[in-house]
Amino acid sequence: MVSVKLPDGSKRELKDGANSADLAAAIGAGLAKAAVAAKVNGQVVDLALPLKEGADVQILTKKDKEALEVLRHSAAHLMADAILRVFPKVQLTIGPVVEEGFYYDLFLPEGKITVDDFPKIEAEMAKIAKEGAPFVRCEASIDQANEHYRRYQLIDGGHNKFKQELVAGIKERGDQLTFYKHGDFIDLCRGPHVPNTGWLKNVKLTKVSGSYWRADANREQLTRVYGTAFFGKEELDEYFRIQEEAKKRDHRVLGEQQELFMFTEDAPGFPFYLPKGASLFNTLAQYARNKLVKRGYKEVKGPIILSEKLWHTSGHYQNYLENMFFTKMKMNDEKNPGKVIDVDEERPMAVKPMNCPGHCMIFKNKLHSHNEMPLRYSELGLVHRRELSGVRHGLFRVQAFTQDDAHHFVTPDQIVGEVKMLIAYFEEVYKDFNIPEYHMELSTRPAKSIGSDEMWNRAEAALKQALEDGGYKYKLNPGDGAFYGPKIDFHIRDSLKRTWQCGTIQLDFSMPARFELEYVGADGQRHTPVMIHRAGLGSLERFMGVIIEHYAGAFPLWLAPVQVQVLPVSEKMSAYAKQVHEKLLDFGLRADVNLKDDRLGYKIREASLQKIPYALVIGEEEMNKQTVNVRSRDKGDLGEMDLPKFFAGLEDWKK
Numbered sequence: 001m002v003s004v005k006l007p008d009g010s011k012r013e014l015k016d017g018a019n020s021a022d023l024a025a026a027i028g029a030g031l032a033k034a035a036v037a038a039k040v041n042g043q044v045v046d047l048a049l050p051l052k053e054g055a056d057v058q059i060l061t062k063k064d065k066e067a068l069e070v071l072r073h074s075a076a077h078l079m080a081d082a083i084l085r086v087f088p089k090v091q092l093t094i095g096p097v098v099e100e101g102f103y104y105d106l107f108l109p110e111g112k113i114t115v116d117d118f119p120k121i122e123a124e125m126a127k128i129a130k131e132g133a134p135f136v137r138c139e140a141s142i143d144q145a146n147e148h149y150r151r152y153q154l155i156d157g158g159h160n161k162f163k164q165e166l167v168a169g170i171k172e173r174g175d176q177l178t179f180y181k182h183g184d185f186i187d188l189c190r191g192p193h194v195p196n197t198g199w200l201k202n203v204k205l206t207k208v209s210g211s212y213w214r215a216d217a218n219r220e221q222l223t224r225v226y227g228t229a230f231f232g233k234e235e236l237d238e239y240f241r242i243q244e245e246a247k248k249r250d251h252r253v254l255g256e257q258q259e260l261f262m263f264t265e266d267a268p269g270f271p272f273y274l275p276k277g278a279s280l281f282n283t284l285a286q287y288a289r290n291k292l293v294k295r296g297y298k299e300v301k302g303p304i305i306l307s308e309k310l311w312h313t314s315g316h317y318q319n320y321l322e323n324m325f326f327t328k329m330k331m332n333d334e335k336n337p338g339k340v341i342d343v344d345e346e347r348p349m350a351v352k353p354m355n356c357p358g359h360c361m362i363f364k365n366k367l368h369s370h371n372e373m374p375l376r377y378s379e380l381g382l383v384h385r386r387e388l389s390g391v392r393h394g395l396f397r398v399q400a401f402t403q404d405d406a407h408h409f410v411t412p413d414q415i416v417g418e419v420k421m422l423i424a425y426f427e428e429v430y431k432d433f434n435i436p437e438y439h440m441e442l443s444t445r446p447a448k449s450i451g452s453d454e455m456w457n458r459a460e461a462a463l464k465q466a467l468e469d470g471g472y473k474y475k476l477n478p479g480d481g482a483f484y485g486p487k488i489d490f491h492i493r494d495s496l497k498r499t500w501q502c503g504t505i506q507l508d509f510s511m512p513a514r515f516e517l518e519y520v521g522a523d524g525q526r527h528t529p530v531m532i533h534r535a536g537l538g539s540l541e542r543f544m545g546v547i548i549e550h551y552a553g554a555f556p557l558w559l560a561p562v563q564v565q566v567l568p569v570s571e572k573m574s575a576y577a578k579q580v581h582e583k584l585l586d587f588g589l590r591a592d593v594n595l596k597d598d599r600l601g602y603k604i605r606e607a608s609l610q611k612i613p614y615a616l617v618i619g620e621e622e623m624n625k626q627t628v629n630v631r632s633r634d635k636g637d638l639g640e641m642d643l644p645k646f647f648a649g650l651e652d653w654k655k
Contacts (some may be wrong), residue, residue: 019050081185102226162213199231285540298376310357319448627641
């Protein structure tokens with residue numbers, strides 16, 4: 001007999017060799033039917049894996065996030081099997097789970113796969129799912145005599161060099177070679193999987209794109225086929241409904257329709273803000289400034305270009321080199337007119353990818369006392385970071401962006417209090433933007449990092465204490481910290497339930513020491529401060545893209561680039577319309593007036609398409625009575641009123 005422990009602390013006795021499926025059946029028929037996989041001693045495994053004495057076991061059902069990942073991983077195998085049936089010459093590589101589904105990278109010696117092929121592939125997938133073939137885990141040796149290894153080699157023709165490379169890597173690491181098979185299909189895999197293909201009835205292919213083997217542009221070009229899977233048809237239908245809605249809300253489309261921003265090939269990945277986009281950007285910037293002033297921040301401004309030496313000191317040169325832009329002096333060759341030569345400079349320069357070294361230099365400008373701390377420097381700093389063309393995406397991934405950045409210089413005993421203040425601040429920001437859902441992740445030391453073990457242990461412990469003292473729930477994200485310190489990231493959920501990483505709090509014991517920063521402590525001695533890096537909105541560009549899609553371009557009144565538009569019925573009312581426009585501006589509203597020689601219906605439709613919160617229609621009657629006829633984007637026709645009454649009725653028109 002083996003004894004295992006359940007999540008509620010109780011224990012169950014099972015026969016020797018029993019597995020998690022047996023445990024689920026022992027608990028109840030309902031759980032046995034709903035069981036997808038199991039978490040044994042913290043690791044997700046197949047239901048069929050035998051349990052060991054004293055194991056902690058949790059049965060996973062469709063309610064658990066890990067179960068959905070298992071389902072999607074199994075769906076990747078289903079798709080690969082179906083593709084081989086439709087395209088027998090395809091060679092398989094790898095097929096991992098991603099945030100919204102899964103993909104498989106494929107090598108096609110000839111021909112191609114397009115979305116037009118999806119119906120044929122999905123038809124085969126449906127047949128395989130209907131068969132209900134069990135997923136079976138197989139361990140094997142790297143030996144032609146081994147049945148599983150031989151079947152794996154032959155499944156896609158027997159000449160797959162990608163498989164040979166994968167197997168060679170496993171052999172070099174000394175890992176166990178494991179496969180999963182269902183029916184006649186077998187693939188190299190660590191698992192786990194759902195019990196059988198019958199679980200995979202709600203699977204759809206989503207898109208196809210190109211990729212490279214090992215993500216190396218110098219290696220073979222592959223075809224990447226994406227798909228998604230859910231436990232129920234309702235969830236699958238809802239996913240595609242959201243995808244269609246997301247297309248309508250695409251910030252790149254709305255940005256063009258509402259004339260907010262543009263891009264050009266002459267400045268790839270560098271946004272140009274059009275007048276209304278600049279207005280939206282400035283509103284976000286002023287909003288950030290207003291919040292910071294109330295919290296005792298001191299705004300500073302540093303140069304965009306700094307010496308290369310500074311980036312060596314900060315550690316960015318060693319850890320961030322490939323993402324940086326560097327300047328290079330050029331001169332005309334006096335001996336060869338028309339020829340331009342690069343000049344080696346005594347002091348080479350680099351464009352800043354981050355603001356933190358500049359803030360360190362400002363702190364170092366004079367000696368500070370512990371009584372001045374926490375000292376909070378803020379900067380709406382423009383930074384530049386190289387991004388490959390394949391990952392640039394509208395405002396979400398650009399090469400120049402502005403951070404609502406700040407750095408706190410604190411004493412060690414102030415860390416927890418500062419972090420708690422920042423968490424409360426971020427909660428206030430998300431409430432202002434009608435973002436009710438978010439979660440926090442604590443990211444710890446990455447493989448590529450600077451600083452001692454002691455420093456990292458202290459920093460991680462401080463962030464953890466701040467979260468736990470405040471009673472905050474958080475997810476541990478091992479190995480994903482910044483190279484100079486651990487961090488707390490805030491992931492917000494928008495109106496389409498998509499998740500975005502925005503705010504961040506990063507703790508840094510290393511950079512202040514590297515820059516030899518000091519303050520005079522209460523003991524009269526000099527000490528090195530601790531530095532907290534933080535950004536609330538993050539990149540203003542990225543946050544702008546997020547809120548464009550969150551609001552579908554229909555911004556709340558306080559945020560709208562144009563809050564009010566005046567619409568005269570005809571040229572006769574133009575003079576009065578201009579007077580109304582001036583009074584709106586004097587009141588402090590962002591307003592404009594449409595004096596085009598168009599019919600009123602067209603003007604109203606244009607204002608509606610631009611999603612302007614208020615349109616003030618002026619006809620002959622309104623002109624004679626010195627009133628306006630108010631049309632609200634959100635509340636409909638509000639009727640005729642004078643301007644004082646209109647002003648009095650405005651709610652939350654600025655923050």
